[in-house]
Amino acid sequence: MSPEPERPPRPARVSRRGFIGRTTAASLGAGALPRPDQATAAAAAAAAAGAPGQPLPGPPGTEVTLRVNGAEHRVGVDNRATLLDTLRERLRITGPKKGCDRGQCGACTVHIDGRTALSCLTLAVAAHEREVTTVEGLADGDVPHPVQRAFIKADAFQCGFCTPGQIMSAVALVEHGPVGSDDAIREFMSGNLCRCAAYPHIVRAVRQAGSTGRKR
Amino acid sequence: MAEPVVGRPHNRVDGPLKVSGRAAYGADHSYPRLVHGYAVTSTIAHGVIRAMDTSTAERSPGVIAVYTPFNAFTIHPVEGLRAPLQDTAVAHHGQIVALVVAESFEQARAAAFTVEVDYDERRPAVSLAEEEGNARPIPPVMGIPPVVTRLADGVPSITAALADSHITVSAAYTTAPQAHAAMEPYSAVVTWDDGRFTVHNGTQGVGLQVQTLAQALGVTTDDIHAVNPFVGGSFGGKYRPNAEVQLAAAAARALRRPVKVVLTREQSFTGTVIRSGTRQRVSLGAAADGTLTALSHRALAGAVADRESAELSAQRTSLAWYAVPNLEVRQTSVPLNTPDPTIMRAPGEASGSFALESAMDELAVALRMDPVRLRIKNNATVHPYSGLPFSGKHLVECYRLGAERFGWRRRGTRPRSRLDGEWYTGMGMATSVYPGFRNPATVKVGLRADGTALVSCDTADLGTGMWTVLPVVAAHSLGLPVRRVEPRLGDSELSPAGSVGGSCGVVTVGPAIMAAAHNAVAALLSLAVGEPSSPFHGLDPADLRYDSGRVSGPGRSMDFDDLLEAMGRSGVEALGTAAPGDESERYVFDSFGAQFVEVRVNRWTGEIRVSRALGVMDAGRIVNPKTARSQIVGGMIWGISAALHEGLHLDASGHLVNADLANYLIPVNADVPEVDVHFLDHPDTRFNPLGSRGIGELGIVGTAAAVANAVHNATGIRLRELPMTLEHVLAGLD
Ligand code: FES
Ligand code: FES
Numbered sequence: 028m029s030p031e032p033e034r035p036p037r038p039a040r041v042s043r044r045g046f047i048g049r050t051t052a053a054s055l056g057a058g059a060l061p062r063p064d065q066a067t068a069a070a071a072a073a074a075a076a077g078a079p080g081q082p083l084p085g086p087p088g089t090e091v092t093l094r095v096n097g098a099e100h101r102v103g104v105d106n107r108a109t110l111l112d113t114l115r116e117r118l119r120i121t122g123p124k125k126g127c128d129r130g131q132c133g134a135c136t137v138h139i140d141g142r143t144a145l146s147c148l149t150l151a152v153a154a155h156e157r158e159v160t161t162v163e164g165l166a167d168g169d170v171p172h173p174v175q176r177a178f179i180k181a182d183a184f185q186c187g188f189c190t191p192g193q194i195m196s197a198v199a200l201v202e203h204g205p206v207g208s209d210d211a212i213r214e215f216m217s218g219n220l221c222r223c224a225a226y227p228h229i230v231r232a233v234r235q236a237g238s239t240g241r242k243r
Numbered sequence: 244m245a246e247p248v249v250g251r252p253h254n255r256v257d258g259p260l261k262v263s264g265r266a267a268y269g270a271d272h273s274y275p276r277l278v279h280g281y282a283v284t285s286t287i288a289h290g291v292i293r294a295m296d297t298s299t300a301e302r303s304p305g306v307i308a309v310y311t312p313f314n315a316f317t318i319h320p321v322e323g324l325r326a327p328l329q330d331t332a333v334a335h336h337g338q339i340v341a342l343v344v345a346e347s348f349e350q351a352r353a354a355a356f357t358v359e360v361d362y363d364e365r366r367p368a369v370s371l372a373e374e375e376g377n378a379r380p381i382p383p384v385m386g387i388p389p390v391v392t393r394l395a396d397g398v399p400s401i402t403a404a405l406a407d408s409h410i411t412v413s414a415a416y417t418t419a420p421q422a423h424a425a426m427e428p429y430s431a432v433v434t435w436d437d438g439r440f441t442v443h444n445g446t447q448g449v450g451l452q453v454q455t456l457a458q459a460l461g462v463t464t465d466d467i468h469a470v471n472p473f474v475g476g477s478f479g480g481k482y483r484p485n486a487e488v489q490l491a492a493a494a495a496r497a498l499r500r501p502v503k504v505v506l507t508r509e510q511s512f513t514g515t516v517i518r519s520g521t522r523q524r525v526s527l528g529a530a531a532d533g534t535l536t537a538l539s540h541r542a543l544a545g546a547v548a549d550r551e552s553a554e555l556s557a558q559r560t561s562l563a564w565y566a567v568p569n570l571e572v573r574q575t576s577v578p579l580n581t582p583d584p585t586i587m588r589a590p591g592e593a594s595g596s597f598a599l600e601s602a603m604d605e606l607a608v609a610l611r612m613d614p615v616r617l618r619i620k621n622n623a624t625v626h627p628y629s630g631l632p633f634s635g636k637h638l639v640e641c642y643r644l645g646a647e648r649f650g651w652r653r654r655g656t657r658p659r660s661r662l663d664g665e666w667y668t669g670m671g672m673a674t675s676v677y678p679g680f681r682n683p684a685t686v687k688v689g690l691r692a693d694g695t696a697l698v699s700c701d702t703a704d705l706g707t708g709m710w711t712v713l714p715v716v717a718a719h720s721l722g723l724p725v726r727r728v729e730p731r732l733g734d735s736e737l738s739p740a741g742s743v744g745g746s747c748g749v750v751t752v753g754p755a756i757m758a759a760a761h762n763a764v765a766a767l768l769s770l771a772v773g774e775p776s777s778p779f780h781g782l783d784p785a786d787l788r789y790d791s792g793r794v795s796g797p798g799r800s801m802d803f804d805d806l807l808e809a810m811g812r813s814g815v816e817a818l819g820t821a822a823p824g825d826e827s828e829r830y831v832f833d834s835f836g837a838q839f840v841e842v843r844v845n846r847w848t849g850e851i852r853v854s855r856a857l858g859v860m861d862a863g864r865i866v867n868p869k870t871a872r873s874q875i876v877g878g879m880i881w882g883i884s885a886a887l888h889e890g891l892h893l894d895a896s897g898h899l900v901n902a903d904l905a906n907y908l909i910p911v912n913a914d915v916p917e918v919d920v921h922f923l924d925h926p927d928t929r930f931n932p933l934g935s936r937g938i939g940e941l942g943i944v945g946t947a948a949a950v951a952n953a954v955h956n957a958t959g960i961r962l963r964e965l966p967m968t969l970e971h972v973l974a975g976l977d
Contacts, residue, residue, distance in 0.1 A: 112349070120264075127428075128508060132426065163263060171259070179259065182869050184258075186474060186475045213915070224876065224881060225877065227917055
């Protein structure tokens, strides 16, 4: 459940300045620092924040509105929560995958306002009131997106774990085009790692979806 | 019979789920009251934990428990597995030393960073080169001793055999330690309800997972239900339940709440398992016509404490590949302070083939002989170690066909004789061999009154295509279209089919599907004659025939669904078991292939690009060429990756310095050329009734050597260390 102890009233809009102020405070307070070598400093800061034996105060939370695949979700989030974790753990939209949580693999790729974004590098509060599309939202009812069909036809995956991210990148390329040469496809798709190494088949799928037209 | 479905290309039946985000992998599961565990990992590579301060973590918001070696639940040791948090010893950098459990992921993570650990640090053993002096022979593996010497009559030693050879080449080769780096990080979701665990955690076999966890948790196998129909890649890394699932299960029981533990990418690199690096020496002696007269292969790999090693580079190649009268293989290991070395795609063959097949190329160069001809000349017609014949070996056909398809005759015979702009181009080739074995399996096949069939067992699909193999083989056996067969797998309550690994999946499960389909039809026919409401009631079962979904008897014929309906039955089902017999006493079941690679090497920067690759594979009957092709393509790209990209780097303190996906290089799309695969079609029914052999690992074997050999052909530079890096090319270019 939502962890925030003090839930501010729903903001009309998350202001960048207000958000930064709050997360900085959160970082100091709870030590949400990614590097182990900073743990000591974080611990000291955390210890200073509360009397010994007393529970430490939590970071502030924010209530955000997320529009995902056309549905609106109002959800109170920990300011440190990424869009990826919020989709997966709070909204149970698990198409976007966590391959690295660091912007290194592309498995978490979604569209925000029609552009590709790494949901692991996007805080949930930064997606407030924006249109988020995940792989679950590509099909038109029962009709899969041409890129989804092309991935199946070209066998453009094996384990399928990278596939939601690959497909979101491929859809962006096919819909905003032009798809270009095979080398251009390889280049565009190189932000999405595939350890099963379905790469040649991914190129084929994108090429094919690109040539059958952008519209579903 | 309907048209055969085995051997034709089929789309993955799990494809629609995978392209729409509906395939639920381990960490995609959630439960009410679920809590999140976040691991704390060691910052030293060797030593003992003296003390830990968890006080800040414990009073951090949302934190429910902090488990350390000083207060953790009991996890019983299981042979070959490290039981997490059971003692204060630190054996490698990045080992899990605590688990923080909190209401949310963010809270667990924040609290985990406040845990402080005091260590007594010891000097770690991290470098194979530096520890070479401590190398010892490995324990025997499957009856094969660590040192095998086979000498022709009157030859006193392998050294003498080499010395007496017309020509010899001898060189040292090294391969880097590697990470499996499946895109799905190591993760687990475990619930504990009324004494029963439900486990979601990517695995190569739910059966082994349940057995191992039962031991670790001190419960019976009936107390664990593993449900893992989708696995986000494994490659050997998820063969056994690693720390994350043991911890999630133990914490779920202790807290009586569902627990999710997802290792970070960095922790997935450091906190689990790796492929050991190797140091090898191969010496070859040959007559003037290229006939091998002596082969010596020594290999050293990292090991866990008991010196068992998974990366048996010499044993798994040189004992099996070429006909040679004098042969010596020596396999040693040394324990290192690295994440535990384990099996990884073609363990032994991947690294061993780099050394052996590079050496063969060096011999070809020394002899001024075509590398394809050299290999054909030394083709083994019986297995060199066991002396048994191969069940089916068409390796020479692979070489010949590959050379023709690849345009091998356009290869320059002198280095730097082909220049395209600022790129030297060259071609290289190598042999692939991977041994075949199969396990017993039991499969259930059902025929249902709605006209569909069901095929199920507890096997796993790691991306291998097993989801599709099940209905394809069942449909083939039942004479039905594939779409009318529903598969189920990856659930420990299904019939046991063993783990997948060592490329044994299809050959293990396929024959059992055939047996189960046969039994299901027999059950249908016996019902048909026994049920009073059946139109065939009272007939002799021998008068009935089943063909392509229809049951025919004297004077009448009907679809099985109509028959079931007439009898008022919702369906009929049967188990079928298939197991290897004594055929392995008569044959060796290796799969074979020939790898061809073209490279471009920039004459100024030394950059190596693979521009084309072809694999011609002799792997028996291919059940589904579409997914089989993907597996071989993937394996070949793994080989290219080993050649040019991959390697774990440990600094002198044992710290893994590139334990993330930005710094541990695996190929991206732009690194990968067109990869062509061709399968020979020689069904191998000596191995199993389906006629298939394994393909999961075959594609990686030999590929790295083919790249190195192509680089030599292009530039004259011989690179004997993987991955091959620019500085070594540059050093040779001027
Ligand atoms: S999980 Fe976002 S890029 Fe890897
Ligand atoms: S399909 Fe397995 S990682 Fe891409």
